[in-house]
Amino acid sequence: MKKMKFLLIALLASGTAFAQTTWTIDKAHSKIGFNVLHMAISEVEGEFTDFDAKVVSKSDDFHDADVEFTAKVASIDTENERRDNHLKSDDFFNAEKFPEIKFKGKLVKEGNAYKLKGDFTMRDVTKPVTFDVVYGGTIDTGRGMKAGFKVTGTINRKDYNLKWDNRLAGGELVVSDDVDIVCKIEMNKA
Secondary structure: OHHHHHHHHHHHHHHHHOOOEEEEEOHHHOEEEEEEEEOOOEEEEEEEOOEEEEEEEOOOOOOOEEEEEEEEHHHEEOOOHHHHHHHHOOOOOOOOOOOEEEEEEEEEEEOOEEEEEEEEEEOOEEEEEEEEEEEEEEEEOOOOEEEEEEEEEEEEHHHHOOOOOOEOOOOOEOEEEEEEEEEEEEEEEO
16 A cells, blocks of 8 residues: 555656646737848848747746747738848748748746747758847736747848848948847747
8 A cells, every 4th residue: 555655646746747838829919020230221120920839848937948939931021012022032031942930949047047049940941049038927817827038139141041142332231141030929828
């Protein structure tokens, strides 16, 4: 009988230790955005409007949580149809041949700060990245739990074969190589 009680307690304890919580993105309250320097004097903003994300966490503070994200390239929106069509072309994303941007990695707590570390894929080029994360907290809305995050970082578009390279008469790039990523995320506990 003692062995049975011990086995039952051990099984319950191990189940608690490995409990996972899945969170899904609240698309109505999230924005997957980016900024680029245009003609060396101003910034142009854009976003992807069709995206999905999932976070699987083993702890309440999200340390070491698994993160997966996908955005549909064809959903790019810079509030200029002509520019959006150019971005979907082979000069940039080639949305027809490479329809998705993906991320797969971990949310890691380092002291009081968070980092999103993993593999970022565009145009079938995958590179390791690290983005800064501000964890806004978790709240019970009365209709479920929500968690909030802001993700920021910079990638070089040419690392992912977005090679369009027009220059102004003075040599300045029309579109900068560096792209700032700014994502404002709300997650719903599944």
